[in-house]
Amino acid sequence: MAAPPPPNSQIAPLPGNLPFRIVSKTIGMGAYASIRKAIPMDAPSPVIAVKFINKEHALKHGRLSEKHIKMEVAIHKHLGKHAHIIQCLANGEDHYWHWIAMELADGGDLFDKIEADEGVGEDIAHVYFHQLIDALGYMHSKGIAHRDIKPENVLLSGDGDLKIADFGLAALFEKDGVKRLCNTVCGSPPYIAPEIVSGRRSKRKDILDEGYQANICDIWSCGVVLFVLLVGNTPWEEPTMRSDEFREYVDTEGRTTDELWEKIPPALLSLLRGMLKLNPDERMKLDEIRTHPWYTRKNPFLTPNGRTTNQVGMATQMLTQLHIGVDRPPVQSQRGFSQDPDAMDVDSDPHRSRANPANINGLSSTQPETPLADTPFDWERPARTYSQEAVSQPSLYDRAPSSSMIGGPSFLSQLSPSTQDILSQDPSMSQFYATPSVPMTLTQMARKFGDIMPSHSLSRFLSPLAVSLLVPLLIEALHRLGVPAAAIPEEHLAEMNRAGKASVRVKMADGRRQGLNGHIVVERTQIMEEKVSEVRFVKASGDPLEWRRFFKNVVRCVGDAVLRPD
The missing domain is CATH 3.30.200.20 (Phosphorylase Kinase; domain 1)
Incomplete structure (x- = not known):
């Protein structure tokens, strides 16, 4: 029997003669x-x-x-x-x-495992930049340019190795030794090369009059990705004079005073400036990158032949760098959110969503945003490291949580010892410690990257609150962040409580005026003898670091409702 259709499928069943x-x-x-x-x-x-x-x-x-x-x-x-x-x-x-x-990239998204505004540290950034350049060199040797190097297209294997994905915009720039220029305007504004953006378009807005060297544009994008690995943010919204940061970069010939650049290790500045040369003819070539002193530096996570080593150490360091800071105020880096009055919907199941196009700049993005689907999106629920069963009967959690869990912080110590033991081994919980750490019992048993770092998104939290109490707090948090949210009738909240689940649809433009879409999924579940709500932030489209930043802001707004270590 054919599988049921996913959203936006026009209700056509998936093929029934698949070879798998x-x-x-x-x-x-x-x-x-x-x-x-x-x-x-x-x-x-x-x-x-x-x-x-x-x-x-x-x-x-x-x-x-x-x-x-x-x-x-x-x-x-x-x-x-x-x-x-x-x-x-x-x-x-x-x-x-x-x-x-x-x-299958069974390690998940790389940039979902990088702290927004923090980065991953020099050694791990070096590992992934090595692997990115290795992949790029191979592609270019085949005459193919990717043309859409950005975080959304950088995945991980189960061993923690980088994997480039999505060749929907890839182009053949060389065949039989003959090179050709590309004319299509494509890419994501923070990562796109300036010659693509500034090129004249007299006939069509998506076609340049004069072509560009697609392989050289890939190098620019890799430079921006390296910057993001190191600091957890992009150097500019777009490479045009509309961006204050980019304008200063141009005016100072790369000697910008922007505080993000102060986080870049001095030994790396010449490499970044070389990859981000405005003139593509002066931009660093792959051979120059491979011989740069920072590229050839020794690294405890890399063997002399460029293979990764000490996967457990890498994963432990990455997980330790993820930190929420629940008691801090939301960061004020998100701007330009969608003002679509229907930008937030609450559903029993998630739906496809999009940002308001009026609030996203006119540069071509990777994939066009689409209308909302009428068909519920059936997301796979990630596997858990602890045993659990879904709570579907209202009688199991009709009683309200204790006053200490509503009027003050929700701590693990308020749960039973057996539940505390299980949750303390959940990697997602480590990001809520005052001083981020990975449980020693977890590292002692680990043999590979995936034993420490889960493949599923870490943008999630647990709460002792019932669905009907938690959803209004989430809606209030969205209001505080300037994200419009629909009012929820009492009868709708009661229905969510009976179902034990709810989904808040998120449609907005992120701080860089790019579409950021997804769902906040709330599901009641049972862990041992305790009943809790799991809140997952499921990104449908958009930059994973911007989604991570959005998640952190919401968590900081709901504060005491988040179950966390003492």
């Missing part, structure tokens, strides 16, 4: 595609990822013809197998769908 079995709900999505896990028909492994693209929807809302989709597949297949590139395994289609089977 779908074994998950949705694990990811794009503007016109959804991704699920699959396995071979007669075996439990390997687990792969399958992207389903609805033809009608892609053409109508994404202006994506079958020719474009087939070009993406052809380029992805042409790349073959590389340690730091998601491999394309197979593809097919029926009347309604294109599907692309790919290697």
